[in-house]
Amino acid sequence: MARYTGPKTKIARKFGEAIFGEDKSFEKRNYPPGQHGNNRRRGKKSEYAIQLAEKQKAKYTYGILERQFRNLYDKANRAPGITGEVLLQLCEGRLDNVVYRMGISSSRRGARQLVSHRHITVNGELVNIPSYAVKPGDVIAVREKSKSLTAISDSLQNASHVYEWITWNNDKKEGTYVSVPQRLQIPENINEQFIVELYSK
Known part of the structure; x- marks a missing residue:
């Protein structure tokens, strides 16, 4: 890769x-x-x-x-x-970037690794391709077996950014890519x- x-x-x-x-x-x-x-x-x-x-x-x-x-x-x-x-x-719609934006990882490099190592699901299906194009309405979640990973817990605990085009449910450890971000929303x-x-x- x-x-x-x-x-x-x-x-x-x-x-x-x-x-x-x-x-x-x-x-x-x-x-x-x-x-x-x-x-x-x-x-x-x-x-x-x-x-x-x-x-x-x-x-x-x-x-x-x-x-x-x-x-x-x-x-x-x-x-x-x-x-x-x-x-x-x-670029924002790539799976590794969405995982990073959701706060599941503190860096895009870390997000890429989480996806590659099969810790992330899209609409309930395991996806291990970092460049996978996420579509509005897709639900991105941490795989059940991976929810206890320290790296993920630490990152979510320290995540402070909120983005209008993404929703996140910390209890379920899943989020929705609500819409394609407008240019003004991309930081x-x-x-x-x-x-x-x-x-x-």
Whole structure:
């Protein structure tokens, strides 16, 4: 299963924000990586460099590699609506992301692992594909045998975010993907228009 396994803090420092979630190392060194850090002279970035950086940020944020991300873009491009907005909605609708948003895991990487290790069900059926596209009305739940997992309990206890497009029942440890989120409801700091411009070239 292909996924990014390299250093996370280095990538977060490159983009100047903790895109992988809470990161104590990033907070300590909140400046670009490399030998000279803040002192390095950086010329004005080209339009292409800005667009490429935005695409890479989106890929790292959602834990998607290039081919999968390109396929999502092609799908968004064919769909009705604003391409950039649809692209982010498709990323948000991935099962690993929905598990993360529900608070079952404290990170997308952890959510991906929970799905892969068969701890999550969709409408009562076990699904172990992190990229599975969740549809409005789908019920995502923790498998009965996995409800006692410490990692899941700890994450749910510390979960504080509430999203309008998701409902969660802590007693049953299940939630519903109520609707596709609108762009204003997606909290990620991504300029999707740059990604569209990059792929449109």
